[in-house]
Amino acid sequence: MDTFILIGITGIGLGALYFLIASGLSLIYGLMGVLNFAHGSFLTVGAFVGFWIASKTGFETSMPEFILAMIVGGLAAGLFALLIEQLLITRLYDRHIDQALVTVGVALVVGAVLGGWFGNDLRMFPAPMWFLTAIDIGGAKIPADRVVYIATAVLLLVGNWALLKFTRIGLIIRAGVENRNMVNALGINVRRAFSTVFFLGGFAAGVGGVLVSVYSNGVSPLIAGTYLIYGFIVVVIGGMGSVPGSFLAAMMIGVIRQFANYYATGLGDFVVVILLAVVLLIRPQGLLGKVRA
Amino acid sequence: MNALVIRDLHVKINESHILHGVNFDVPSHKVTALLGRNGVGKSTTLKGILGLYSSTGSVQLNGQELIGMPTYKIAQSGVAYVPEDREIFSTLSVRENLALASRSKTNNAAFESIYELFPELKTRAIQLAGSLSGGQQQMVAIARAMLNTNEILLVDEPTKGLAPKLVTEVADALAKVAEATTMLLVEQNLALVKRIAHHVVVMDQGRVIFQGEPENLDDPSWVHQMLGVSGGHK
Amino acid sequence: MLRWKYSRPLLVLFVSLLALAPLLGSNPLSQPGFQQTMAVAFIWGGLALTYDLLFGFTGLLSFGHALYFATGVYVTCILINHEVVVWWLAALISIAVSAILALLVGAASLRTTGITFAMVTLAFGEAGHVILQRNFFNLTGGENGIALNADLIPEFWISVANTKFIYWAALAALIFTYVVIWWVTESSAGRVFAALRDNELRVQVLGLNTQRFKLLSFVISAALAALLGAVMLIAAGSAAPRFADAGVTISLLLMVVLGGAVTRWGAVIGGIFYSVATTRMQDLTQQDAFKTIPKWIGGPIAEPAFVLGLLFIFVVMFAPGGLSGAYYRLRLRAITKKSQ
Numbered sequence: 001m002d003t004f005i006l007i008g009i010t011g012i013g014l015g016a017l018y019f020l021i022a023s024g025l026s027l028i029y030g031l032m033g034v035l036n037f038a039h040g041s042f043l044t045v046g047a048f049v050g051f052w053i054a055s056k057t058g059f060e061t062s063m064p065e066f067i068l069a070m071i072v073g074g075l076a077a078g079l080f081a082l083l084i085e086q087l088l089i090t091r092l093y094d095r096h097i098d099q100a101l102v103t104v105g106v107a108l109v110v111g112a113v114l115g116g117w118f119g120n121d122l123r124m125f126p127a128p129m130w131f132l133t134a135i136d137i138g139g140a141k142i143p144a145d146r147v148v149y150i151a152t153a154v155l156l157l158v159g160n161w162a163l164l165k166f167t168r169i170g171l172i173i174r175a176g177v178e179n180r181n182m183v184n185a186l187g188i189n190v191r192r193a194f195s196t197v198f199f200l201g202g203f204a205a206g207v208g209g210v211l212v213s214v215y216s217n218g219v220s221p222l223i224a225g226t227y228l229i230y231g232f233i234v235v236v237i238g239g240m241g242s243v244p245g246s247f248l249a250a251m252m253i254g255v256i257r258q259f260a261n262y263y264a265t266g267l268g269d270f271v272v273v274i275l276l277a278v279v280l281l282i283r284p285q286g287l288l289g290k291v292r293a
Numbered sequence: 294m295n296a297l298v299i300r301d302l303h304v305k306i307n308e309s310h311i312l313h314g315v316n317f318d319v320p321s322h323k324v325t326a327l328l329g330r331n332g333v334g335k336s337t338t339l340k341g342i343l344g345l346y347s348s349t350g351s352v353q354l355n356g357q358e359l360i361g362m363p364t365y366k367i368a369q370s371g372v373a374y375v376p377e378d379r380e381i382f383s384t385l386s387v388r389e390n391l392a393l394a395s396r397s398k399t400n401n402a403a404f405e406s407i408y409e410l411f412p413e414l415k416t417r418a419i420q421l422a423g424s425l426s427g428g429q430q431q432m433v434a435i436a437r438a439m440l441n442t443n444e445i446l447l448v449d450e451p452t453k454g455l456a457p458k459l460v461t462e463v464a465d466a467l468a469k470v471a472e473a474t475t476m477l478l479v480e481q482n483l484a485l486v487k488r489i490a491h492h493v494v495v496m497d498q499g500r501v502i503f504q505g506e507p508e509n510l511d512d513p514s515w516v517h518q519m520l521g522v523s524g525g526h527k
Numbered sequence: 528m529l530r531w532k533y534s535r536p537l538l539v540l541f542v543s544l545l546a547l548a549p550l551l552g553s554n555p556l557s558q559p560g561f562q563q564t565m566a567v568a569f570i571w572g573g574l575a576l577t578y579d580l581l582f583g584f585t586g587l588l589s590f591g592h593a594l595y596f597a598t599g600v601y602v603t604c605i606l607i608n609h610e611v612v613v614w615w616l617a618a619l620i621s622i623a624v625s626a627i628l629a630l631l632v633g634a635a636s637l638r639t640t641g642i643t644f645a646m647v648t649l650a651f652g653e654a655g656h657v658i659l660q661r662n663f664f665n666l667t668g669g670e671n672g673i674a675l676n677a678d679l680i681p682e683f684w685i686s687v688a689n690t691k692f693i694y695w696a697a698l699a700a701l702i703f704t705y706v707v708i709w710w711v712t713e714s715s716a717g718r719v720f721a722a723l724r725d726n727e728l729r730v731q732v733l734g735l736n737t738q739r740f741k742l743l744s745f746v747i748s749a750a751l752a753a754l755l756g757a758v759m760l761i762a763a764g765s766a767a768p769r770f771a772d773a774g775v776t777i778s779l780l781l782m783v784v785l786g787g788a789v790t791r792w793g794a795v796i797g798g799i800f801y802s803v804a805t806t807r808m809q810d811l812t813q814q815d816a817f818k819t820i821p822k823w824i825g826g827p828i829a830e831p832a833f834v835l836g837l838l839f840i841f842v843v844m845f846a847p848g849g850l851s852g853a854y855y856r857l858r859l860r861a862i863t864k865k866s867q
Contacts, residue, residue: 035642091844096642097588101784101843104777108836109827116826116833171393175382181345182380186394186437187368229653229773232646240643273654277635280647284638307726 002140007258009137013146015254016153017215020208021227022234022246023160024081024201030177030241031190031197033096038084038103039205039231040224041110046077046206047213047223048114054126054210061126070152070210077206078199085198090191114221122218131214149211156204157247164243169196177241233272237279239289249287296321296445296475297342302350304334304341311337313499314350319445319492324476326490326507330521334499335479336377339447342477343367343374354444369396371444375451377479379434383423387414387433390422394437407436410466428459435466445475452482464488483510483520495519531858546698549691559690566690566697566762568802573697573704573755575782575798576791577748580708582780583788584717585744586724588645590776591632591652595749597771598625599756601659601673604766605666608676614684618757622750629749633742640727649773656771672767675760684761693762700758701795704751708791711747720744781839785849793851805831 021043028036050073057065084106092098131148134141164170172193176183183190212227213219230253238249253272261268279286297319304312312334319325327335341348344364352359359367368374382390391414395403408415411432417425422433431451438446451467452460464485470476471489480486486493487510495503502519509515548556555561574596581587602621607614636647662669677685683692711717719740722730730737760766769775778801786797812829820828827833842849848856 029642033642035645088840088844098843098847100588100642100645101780102840104780105836105840105843108777108781108832108839112830112833112836113827116828116830117823168392171385171389174389175385175393178382178384179380181364182376182382183393184364185343185345185368185374185376187365187396187441188393189363189365226653229649233650236643236646236650269654269657273650276647276650280635280638284643 002138003262005138005140006142007262008255009140009142009146009150011255011258012251013149013254014215014258015251016149017208017212017227018230018234018254019153019247019250020156020204020211021224021231022238022250023156023243024197024204025231026235026238026241026243026246027173027177027197028201029235031173031180032089032194033094033099034089034103035096035100036103036201037100037228038081038106038110039201040228041107042077042081042202042205043209043212043224043227044110044114044219044221045080045209046073046202047209047219048118049073049076049206050210051123051125051213051219058126061128063128063130066128070207073210074203074206077209078203081198081202081205082195085195089198090194111221118221120220120222122216122220124218125210125213127214145214149215152207152211153247153250156207157243160200160204160243163200169193173197230272233276235286237276237286239286242286242288245286245288294321295319296355297477298351298353299338299342300351300353302338302341302348302352304337304346304348306337306346311346311499312341312348315341315496315499315501317494317501317504319475319477321475323491324471324478324489325492325494326486327477327479327494327496328486328520329496333496335496336449338496339374339449339477339479342447343372371442373438373441373443373446375434375438375446375448377449377453379427379430381422381425381430381433381437383421385422386419387422387425388418390433391436391440395440397441400440403440407439410439410469411436426459428455428462431455431459431463432466435463435470439470443474445477446470447477449479450481451478452480452485460485483516486510542698542702546695549694556694559687562690562694563762564803564806566694567759567806568799569694569697569701570755570759570762571778571782571802572795572798573701574752575779575786575794575801576701576704576708577751577755578776578779579783579788579791579794580711580720580744580748580751582783583790583794584712584724585720585741587741587745588641589648589745590645590773590780591636591648591650591655592748592752592779593771593773593775594632594652594655595625595629595752596756596759596775597655597659597766597768598628598749599753600760600763600766600770601667601756602753603757603760604673604675607679608673610679614680618754621757622753625753625756626746626750629746630742633745633749637738637741637745649776652771652776653773656768656773659768659771667768668766670768672765672769674765677764680761693758696758697762700755704755705791705795707747707751711744712791716740716743781835783849784839785835785842787849787851787854790851790855793849796850801835804835808834 021039025036025039028034050069053069053072054061054066061069088102088106089099092102127145131143131145133144135144135147164174172183172188172190173196176190176193180190212223216223234246234249234253237253238245253275256275257268257272260271295318299318300316302312302315303310315338327338329335337346340346342352342359344359344362344367348360350360354370354372357370359370382393385393391404391407413429414432414436417429422430425433435451448467451463455463460482468489478490487507490507493505493507493509494501548554549562551557556565578592581589581592599621602624603617606612606617606620611617612620632651636644636651639647659667660670667673683689712720719730719735723737723740727737756770759770782797782801783794785801786795787793808831846853
């Protein structure tokens with residue numbers, strides 16, 4: 001039973017990391033139709049800036065220092081995302097394929113710059129010692145870092161929900177995901193919503209980057225790789241443009257992957273792809289996605 | 294005095310030429326009906342005016358050129374739009390649909406007059422717009438266009454797909470709206486056109502072929518020749 | 528027409544020269560090192576062309592094309608190493624396996640379109656990558672891959688002195704790919720592909736089954752990619768998971784966009800240029816002169832992805848059509864000037 005709980009919670013923790021990258025991907029795609037390959041770079045930029053902040057404090061980082069690293073990493077990634085959007089994406093307005101291509105270019109350049117500066121080896125991320133302690137949940141000893149991932153993801157989900165639900169820009173974003181032209185026809189400049197979504201998506205990915213570096217025991221320009229691909233899978237399964245859909249799909253995939261890996265080593269990724277194929281065949285718009293008009 | 298002056302409007306969509314130089318005027322504080330068979334470019338004309346399709350030529354709103362402006366600025370200069378398939382935001386509540394459309398923060402009077410016209414929208418304020426009936430969705434679409442002070446209202450087939458009883462209801466609402474504003478109305482229901490239009494423009498194959506008085510609609514042979522329908526309802 | 532009237536005879540002459548170069552006295556192509564570089568470059572040129580059939584000619588943005596290339600590499604290698612069949616039959620079987628795989632994956636992923644299709648193909652491609660890294664049934668050798676057993680292939684495929692045979696095989700595979708894709712794109716099916724790219728609705732209105740044509744394009748390009756994979760196996764001497772990496776597909780996309788999509792020669796030149804540039808740039812950064820550049824700028828420049836990525840962004844933003852697009856613009860200007 002306690003192994004069961006341990007695997008389940010570890011899966012949810014992994015799902016939380018997937019959600020942090022998928023939520024931004026999903027909103028950016030839902031609102032603007034941009035398939036953002038640069039999203040992995042946002043994660044990496046956040047990870048490196050967070051690493052820089054955390055290493056200022058030596059080998060041991062206190063919890064407030066770690067939270068500061070997450071926030072600064074998130075902000076840096078958000079600003080970087082905003083820069084990419086303003087500099088490149090908006091100039092290719094509605095040329096969706098070209099936008100996707102440009103983000104591929106950004107991912108390559110960012111990877112090369114970080115690789116050139118820091119090398120591709122993992123650098124130890126100084127996480128709080130507290131992360132290594134085990135928390136007792138239903139008899140299972142759960143590593144504390146899992147709880148931090150889950151709490152962060154839930155916090156961001158709630159923040160996201162509140163922003164979308166209670167602010168005017170949130171209203172514009174929700175309406176824009178459904179029908180961008182009509183939002184414009186109501187006299188609202190929908191591009192302001194684009195910038196907001198890019199910043200928020202970058203922020204979440206940056207925070208995710210700091211957590212991913214803890215989970216993978218260090219930072220390197222290569223850490224984003226599998227997370228970006230899992231992010232895409234989560235977005236497709238959850239439904240493009242639906243943040244709750246991404247959350248649901250991320251948790252599902254995290255848990256399924258952990259269980260599959262436990263009972264048959266290496267089967268996790270395979271099962272996830274089978275799941276993707278099944279969802280596509282039965283419900284091509286994803287779990288909570290809407291059929292586009 | 295003309296609110297809208299359209300000259301030589303061309304629209305191409307994916308390399309097919311839809312509008313081949315449309316010319317007509319929309320007089321102020323009157324209802325102008327834009328008629329024609331299916332697929333002659335009536336909806337495209339409205340979308341061209343709004344900048345939803347890239348177009349060339351000239352569209353002047355009270356002397357201001359609209360061609361080349363982004364859609365949101367055209368809307369801000371006072372062009373309101375009630376689209377063909379209503380295009381309400383189905384995942385937003387009725388209240389949110391209206392709040393989104395309202396561009397000024399202190400707009401209680403406008404909301405009150407909307408609720409007076411469509412009391413149902415007030416009782417259903419928190420319902421998701423996607424779960425409304427076709428007629429109620431049309432009310433949301435019209436209400437959305439009326440929340441701001443506009444120079445002109447572009448209305449595209451407001452009675453399309455509605456039950457006869459609802460057609461009357463929407464027609465009453467439009468007649469009321471028409472008293473206060475300039476309207477360019479695309480409509481297949483000739484009874485409604487006869488009731489509220491002051492001016493008729495007929496299009497065929499991407500061009501305007503007639504501009505004149507709605508009295509012509511009383512002549513069945515004119516209607517048949519111009520619109521290809523045998524008068525009355527579609 | 529934009530085609531230069533001498534282009535075809537010149538192309539035949541140039542290709543013959545390339546084929547004969549290893550036999551003609553002393554020139555760069557008579558050295559095994561450069562033969563190897565060019566063999567790999569030809570394979571990439573051919574792969575870029577198979578990708579162009581999907582992306583440029585049919586309008587399918589696939590991010591999982593590496594899967595079919597890797598299928599060619601791995602299936603051929605496994606069949607040879609386990610002595611199942613003779614080497615050339617192994618290559619043929621790998622092509623068939625790749626085509627069947629593409630049929631299945633294509634049938635599922637073509638239910639989606641545009642950007643979603645891109646994501647879905649990426650997911651399938653990555654799944655293949657992951658499976659290869661897992662070493663199921665001890666077949667794929669996990670993360671290290673598997674070395675081709677040199678005892679089980681003819682002698683002319685091995686030893687440095689015989690590199691020219693690999694060079695010829697790669698050139699032949701490129702020419703074969705070019706001819707097949709030329710034939711496919713000029714055929715009536717090819718015209719449907721182009722129409723699909725420009726306006727899918729119009730093709731549907733004509734009563735053609737658009738899914739079937741897209742699937743056909745998907746399968747043809749996968750089969751050709753497997754052929755090139757089999758040649759790559761001989762050139763590289765081993766099968767490794769890096770051939771299945773999403774980075775391979777992204778490189779193909781870069782090659783096609785840099786060279787110019789929708790032109791066959793543009794894609795081939797893009798592929799050859801990219802491949803040679805990547806190898807040469809690494810050599811260049813080993814030079815002493817390079818070491819004098821400060822590290823904060825020299826570090827990124829030493830990574831080929833930096834320069835190529837910037838070039839790529841520039842082409843997408845400011846020079847659509849890439850190299851061949853620029854060429855046709857020049858031709859067009861020359862022709863209009865002449866007719867004035």
